[in-house]
Each structure stands twice: as structure tokens, then as C-alpha cells.
Amino acid sequence: MSDGTQPQERPYGNAGDVADGAGRHAVVVGGGLAGVTAALALADAGMRVTLLEGRPRLGGLAFSFQRGDLTVDNGQHVYLRCCTAYRWFLDRIEGAALAPLQDRLDVPVLDVNRPEGRRLGRLRRDALPVPLHLGRSLATYPHLSLADRVKVGRAALALKGLDLADPALDALDFGSWLAAHGQSARAVRALWDLVGVATLNAVAGDASLGLAAMVFKTGLLSDPGAADIGWAHVPLGELHDKLARKALDSAGVRTETRTRVTSISQYDNARWSVHVPGETIEADAVVLAVPQRETYDLLPAGALDAPERLLEIGTAPILNVHVVYDRKVLDAPFLAALGTPVQWVFDRTHASGLKSGQYLALSQSAAQDEIDEPVAALRERYLPELEKLLPRTRGAGVLDFFVTRERTATFAPAPGVGRLRPGARTKAPGLYLAGAWTATGWPATMESAVRSGVSAADAALRALGRPRPRHLFEFEEAA
Template sequence: MDRVTVVGGGLAGLAAAVALAPRGFAVTLMESRQRLGGRASSFVDAASGQVIDACQHVSMGCCTNFHHLCDLVGVRRLLAPQHTLFFQTPDGRISRFKADPWPAPLHLGRALAAAHYLTAGDKLGIGYALARMLAEPPDTDPPLREWLKRHHQSDRAIDRFWGVVLTSALNETVDRVGLKYARKVFRDGFVKHRDAFTVHVPTVPLAELYGVELRGWMGRYSVTLQENVGVVKASCEQERSGWELHLRDGTTQTTKHVILAVPFDRVLALLPENLVADPFFARIGHLTPSPITSVHLWYDRKVLDLPHVVLVDCLGQWVFNRGEVAPGEHYLQVVVSAARPLKGVGRDEITRQIVNELTKLYPAVRAAKVLRTKVVTEHTATFSAVPGVDAFRPPQATPVPGLYLAGDYTATGWPATMEGAVRSGYLAAEAVLRAVGRPARLVQPDL
């Protein structure tokens, strides 16, 4: 039985392990931390003992590989589909974004037409630009803002429509992204299929989703799970004997195939010195990060009736209402994607601004008491989808025998998301299967 070692227990590594374990490989999963899920994970809040997500994660209906993984390991039931999205402006007005029972792409036409925060002219212009965007060749990737301006988009349409959708979906601003992934978001997420835009929110902390349930699945398929095991270097003296993984504790493990499923800012450090300068790998060094900040707030009473709100023209972009998590403790999480402007702003000031925003939006907040707050910033939350970014994203199969890459940053055709991570894991597993002469298609079809 061939041994495959997956380094990294984020969604990419987990997907690769789940794909290969039932296919006759002895799979070992090494994770440097004491928990699975990587960036999509939770921690125990020291103040309350509650398990909270570092940041709320959601998927969309178009995330077919992520949902396939969830189905496979039995956690899909823990995702709650949101068929209506609520968009709110600082004046408190809310537009409901809901599909009509018409075929795509007409299903969302009426919802866009009813958006209170755009003028009729903006909406017509958006319809025109969307049609032009979809007609662009899939790989053209000019700077998006220039492209939008060339296609007659007003600043209001850019800020309140394109910016609102893309900053959350790509974790980057309209000023910095390229057309390619913007097009991908609108095409795959809104236009292609009626169910694509449905947002799925986990009903349990991510630790439960990927930790408890997945752990059980891996036990049943004999995956050897090694947590708190960090790899410091991978080396290969002789191709025939496979790979040596040098671990943080000074020991070494050998393996025939190794899938490095660590983030883009870690992977080069693990490679043998002679590969770091190889253009195949060196391009990874050109990827740049984009941060996400999440503000966690516990109130002494219910302050919001809606399950979530997408904020327009605000500092916060999404408010997630996690309900009463302990007696008399109502928990909200406010997410700020592409949080570069918050760099250098203290946690107290960020909290103050978010609390002010919520106080203006929701009358119930004025009477409520803030019990606790917490600010979490992930500085390297995702890679930045700048124009031409795909030149820096390597495929999962490398030119080096027995060495594979997985991770949301690898060439998946997707932005840095849980879907991208799972796709990369499946693609890495496909590459391993090809290498042993048993090719199989693991990546799931789009909606």
C-alpha cells in the first residue's frame, strides 16, 4: 500500500486525505496545531469558555466541491441555506434579495430592480456591464475599476453593488482586483444557476464541523492523524526511496508521496533548498496577502431579528446573528473583509466604530448592554486576487516526482475560499492517482 503524507489539516489537506483514504492509500495527515480546519476553525474564548469561530465562514450554492466534501463526511446537515439575503444601508432601510421562480439568469432580476440603494440608472448600467463582463474571454484580467469605468459604472454603482459583492467574495477591493475573478463571482455565483447565490451558514462552530465530525470519518477510514506535528523541511535524497519529512521535534518520517497543503506564505520554507528558486515554485513568492477583521460582540439581550445582514456603505460588511449562545448572551459577529484600512487602528477603536454603527442601525442596541467584545484580525487571511494573479498560482502536480501542492492559493480557477481549498485537495489527489497509474476524476462538476 502506497504511503501518502498530507502536511496541513486545513480544508485542502482534509479534502486530499478524504479523497485518497478510501482509494487504497495509507494516509497520514500532519497538522502543526492541535486542531483541524486551518483558517476555517474555532478557538475557545478564554473569557467565556465558549467555542467561537475566529471568523464566520459561509459557502454559496455554487461551491460544489465543498458541499460534496460535506456530504461525504456527513456534515452537510449542519449548513443552513439562506434563501433571502438582507441588504441594509446606514439609514436603516433593508432590501430583501430573493430569487423569483424563474430560470437563471432571470431569477434575480426583480431583486436587483428593487434594491433601494441604487438608482434606476445604476441598475440599467449594472445590467449592461454584467452582460459585457460575461461576454469577456474567461482569462482576460485587466484592473477591475478601470474596466468598470470604461463600462460606464457610476461611483455609486461601484461602491454599493460591485464593491459590496466582491469585497466579501474575494476579500479584496474593487481597486485591487482583476476582472477575471470578479467575472467568476458573478457568473458562477449569481447568473449561471438559480441555487448558486444561496448562502450556506454553518449552524455549529467550525471546530465541530471540521474537527469532531471529520475526525470520526477519518478514524473509520484509518487515516493516521498526527496533530501538533509541524514539518520544518521536506527532502528527497533518492527518488526511489521517496520523501523524508523533518519534524519540529527533530524526528524524521518517510513517505512515498507528500502533499504540502500549507498556506502560500509557508510552503517555500518547507521545500528543499534546490527547489525554492525553481520558477515552478518561486512564483508563489509573488502572492500577496489580504487581511480580514472580525468583531465579536455579546449583548445582554436580543438586538437583531434577522439571521444576517449585508451592510452597504458601512465599515462592517456582514453581520451574523448567532442568537442566544448562553443564557442572557446574544452573540453577533461583524466581518470586515479587505481590512487593510484597519491596519494600525487599535482594537478598542475598531470596536467603538462597529458598536456605533450597530447602535445607529438597530434601535434595540441602544438599550442593550455590551457584555464582551473581541476583535480578531487574520493578516494573511487570503491571497489578494490582483490582476494576473493566476501567473503566481502553481498547479497541484509539481515537476518533482512524489511532491504535490494543495491549498486555496494553488491553481484552482477559484478565489481563496473553502471551495477553492477543497478543489485543490481533490486536484492533488487526482495527481497522486495519475502518478500511480489509476487516474480518476474527483473534482465535482459545477452547478
């Protein structure tokens, strides 16, 4: 019987606190969003935590760098209102105000390949319940025929009826499902892939139906505001490195960058040794929050039943094209494009610190065919496409043109990938996995990364008998 007292808990860590069980030590390997989240959660629960990151910065694949006077994000990252874990993370590092959400979903979609010329449409929601919140937008969406609009509505209702817990969905591809539900090639390009490529990093035919259904059901068919878009109005490094490091410091986490883990080993059936050049760190729990191939290399024998499955999880690239003009050429903060290789265009002028002109970033997902092309070839292709898309670019001077490439930006959401994604727990006591590629139920997004970090910390805290921090992100029952 309980005596009514509660285990000592601190809602957020403080380097000066001495909490019950503070002698317990956790090492988190990897300083991306998953690793930072796990480290914060463990520290907030009163544990001593060491975070080790091989790069000179935190943030993983969502980071910034300097190019002359510009502060450049390696790629454009957005999130949705339904990304509740990432929103919690922003609150935890005190960065929510720097990455605000739209008041209401509104996406301008410009088609440059219509017989009558350029045509602008919009995907936006009304203040109505699901699915009526998108009814008017789809009814007037000019990039689909009337027949396609009707069929899109029927397919959306069928999608809403799918059971995301059904493992059979993972083995099917989204493109075949769309075709079986009457979706034309035009509808797939102008709507389903417009959203799906950006969120899944794959076209419909290459994507698991399970992951695609999760994206559309959660983002567009769960709550009227679920798909409202948010993005950083400052460089990503301000959030995922600077503010994250400040939060880690305040929580008492020892953070070491430029520190690559060479191996981990278990002893005494419970304790762990984490080996880095010049030091061996002992720990009660280890969280591996690194990509799947690096995880495979570090896993001790027997930690997973079939560790080779990690190597079967494919990767998918994202290409980002950056153009600086000598004048303003785009009035909207962003737009999506049809009838052109250009997918999404974002105005990064203010965030980059550019004082005059305009800086546009083109986010090109599922870029397998272009990821290794020379900059000169990409310049020759994309500048004319931007002239078709944005007429004011035709008289503008190009002050800078460069590209950033993430060849392994995400895991490939191919059919069957679900059975390859491991959960947070391993068979080795005290060893846990985190990363957007683990079994979160989400595609490879910032949301998935944060959820994985919370799951790994939860598993470690339960095993060690530590109380869950009161303010840690709480998973919904359906998650």
C-alpha cells in the first residue's frame, strides 16, 4: 500500500539539483532531434546524462551553416499543427515563437503548364468540421477536373476508413491503391503527390500505403487545423543547436560535440561502457540516436534478433536549390508548383540575414535522378523554370546560385519498411534506439525524431524505476 508520497521528480532539469537516483547515468549517442529529446527527457527525470555528437553542432540533418553573409539552412523543414511532439520540443527549448504556425492552412499552388497559361489555385481550409473543412477548396481547385474532384472526395473518405493498425497496409503501395480508387494520373500529380512527396519523400507508387494513409489521415482528415503549416522564421541552427544546447545545459546535460563513439560494450549484465577516443564512459543506460547504418555498426551481438534488417531500410535523397536575386521576385512566403520540375519554393530572405534582394530556396524531394548532378546543370535547368513560375525573375540578376544535397535525408518509405523498423527497446538490458527511422508510425520527419527520443527515454526510465517527468510529451492513446 502506498504511503501517499511520490518519487522525487523535477519537471525540468537543473545542474544544481540532486534528485533521487541522480547517480544513475545515461549516455545518448547522437545530437539530432531524437538524441536531444532523449537527453532532455532523461535529465528532466533526475538522471545524469552525457550527450555525444560526432559533428561540431547539434541538430542532425536540420541545421544551418554560413555562406558569406548568409545563414543558410541545409534544407527547408516545415511541420504541421498535428506534429504535437515537435511542438512540445519547441516549447521545451523555448523556441515556439521562432517557428510559428499559420493561422489557417493556405497553400498557393501554381501550374505553369496549362493551355491557357499560368494558373493559380489554393489549398486552404475553412472553419468547418472534417471533412467539410476542405470541401470548398477542393470544389474550386482549378488543377483538377470536376470528375477528378468528385473522385478525390470519394478516395479521401475511403482513406479515412483505413485502419492504421492493420499491418497489411505496409505491404501495399499507395499508387496502386489510388489507381484502384479511381485517381487519375493528373489527380495524383496535382494533389496526392503534391502533399505526399513533401511529407514522405517518395512518389505514391514508391510509398507504403500504411505510411501514406497515416500522413493523410492525420494531417488532413483528423482535425480541421491539423495541416496548418509551421516553419522556422530564424535559421534552424538557432533552434536545433543554439536553443537546444541552452536547454541541455540548463538541464545539467554534459554535451560533447566532435566526439564520435567508436564502440559500446556491456559488462556486469547491466552496466555499459561507451568508448570514444581517449575516454571510456560508464553508463546505466545507452540510447543510440544515430542513423540505421551507424546503429548497425555499434550494436552489440544479440541486441536485435535480426540486426541485418537495419541495412535493408533504404534511404531517399533531398536536393535543395538556393537562388539569391537582386530584387524581390516572390510575394508569398512559399508556394507549390505544378507542370515544372520545381516542387516547393520558400522565401528565406529574412531568416538568412540577407539585407537586399531576395533569397529563394527550392525544396526538391525524392530527388534520386538529380542528387548527383553538377551545379552548372542544375542552374541551367532551374533558372529557366523559375522564370516560367515567377515572371519577375526574368529581369532580375542572379547574385548567387548553389545547392545543398542530403543523399540520405530520410529512410525510404517503401512498401514493407514497417517490418524493418525496430522499436525503442532492444534485447540488451539498458540499450535503447531512437531516430526518425525507428518504429514511430510516422515517416521520416522532425515529428518522428522527437517521438522516438521520447519513446527511448520512456523505456529507459521504466527499466530504471525512475518517474516520468511531469511535463514530458504525452503520447495520444492512438499513437
